[in-house]
Amino acid sequence: xxxxxDQLVLALLPPERIASVTWLSRNPDGSLMAAEAQRxxxxxxxxxxxxxQQPDLVVAGSFTTPATRGLLQRLGYPMIEVDHAxxxxxxxxxxxxxxxxxxxxxxxxxxxxxMDRRLAELARAPGPRLRVAAWDGAGFNASKxxxxxxxLEAAGAVNVANEPPASTYGRPDVEVLLQTAPTLLVMxxxxxxxxGLRDNVERHRIVRRYWDGPRTLTIRQAYYICGTPLVADxxxxxxxxxxxxxxxxxxxxxxxxxxxx
Numbered sequence: 588x589x590x591x592x593d594q595l596v597l598a599l600l601p602p603e604r605i606a607s608v609t610w611l612s613r614n615p616d617g618s619l620m621a622a623e624a625q626r627x628x629x630x631x632x633x634x635x636x637x638x639x640q641q642p643d644l645v646v647a648g649s650f651t652t653p654a655t656r657g658l659l660q661r662l663g664y665p666m667i668e669v670d671h672a673x674x675x676x677x678x679x680x681x682x683x684x685x686x687x688x689x690x691x692x693x694x695x696x697x698x699x700x701x702m703d704r705r706l707a708e709l710a711r712a713p714g715p716r717l718r719v720a721a722w723d724g725a726g727f728n729a730s731k732x733x734x735x736x737x738x739l740e741a742a743g744a745v746n747v748a749n750e751p752p753a754s755t756y757g758r759p760d761v762e763v764l765l766q767t768a769p770t771l772l773v774m775x776x777x778x779x780x781x782x783g784l785r786d787n788v789e790r791h792r793i794v795r796r797y798w799d800g801p802r803t804l805t806i807r808q809a810y811y812i813c814g815t816p817l818v819a820d821x822x823x824x825x826x827x828x829x830x831x832x833x834x835x836x837x838x839x840x841x842x843x844x845x846x847x848x
Contacts, residue, residue, distance in 0.1 A: 588632055588655070589648030591813035592669045594620040595685045596646055598815065599694050602626040606640040616776050619809045619817040634658045646685060672814020673734050675706065675741075682816055698816040705819035709741050709826065717833055719744045719804075720769040723789055726760060728775075735811040738818055739773070742825040761791045768843040771832055772798045775808040801835035804828060 593608040597620040605627045611617060612624035630636040632652040637645060637659055645666040647656055660666055667688045672678045679699050686695025721729035721739065727748035729735035739746050747767040774789070806828065810821040 589651040590617055592646045592648050594618055594813055594815045595682060597623045598698055599686055599689055599691045606642040616807050617809050617812060673732055674737055678814045678816060702816035702819040705823055706741060709822060713743050716745045717829055718747055718769045719771045719773050720747050722772045723774055734814050738811045738822045741822040742829060744829055761793050768840050772803045774805045776805050797840060804832040
């Protein structure tokens, strides 16, 4: 009943053992298991759907549809509630939690081992550290202790949001962006996003002037929005995308040499 826990279930179990996943799991922008989600039924977080499907276990996120969770628990449906993961250690923990609950602990350990191999592969050949700003309508993004930042670092990027002067700002600030002078802006593709005032920051004329085109890399939110072992594969793909984008940048920013250190 949660886009993130659904991906764990889809990675752990064959389709015939899954009554349904949330309809959001079929969106490739937000799910790394969208193709697999097409092979099973869906739900919209409604208790009526769950009662009709009669599952042996309900797997939910800790913030997923509280009213539905409460009603299903009162009706006696077995349920586990899974925290949101903000680190690779969190991913190991919740993968084991879900794997144990669905009776597939060995499969869970295999997924964790695959993730750790990918992370080790990334660490063996880090290459030059590429300075980037995770930037969206809220300004600087991917703060420390977030999964987004962990994925960026695993991919070989230095996120300027966590360096002075950007690290002292909890709000969007184009002047600070100029001071930090990142080589690339990394933007997550919005899920069902509509135009709004946020675009005044994200698409500020200074941002357009200096970072439009090859200096902006738009990535799927699926790369970092959900903590599953699959994000290590996403980090590996992201490293290739970052390097390819950096290779297309032909000239340095005119103010890069004077940025604050």
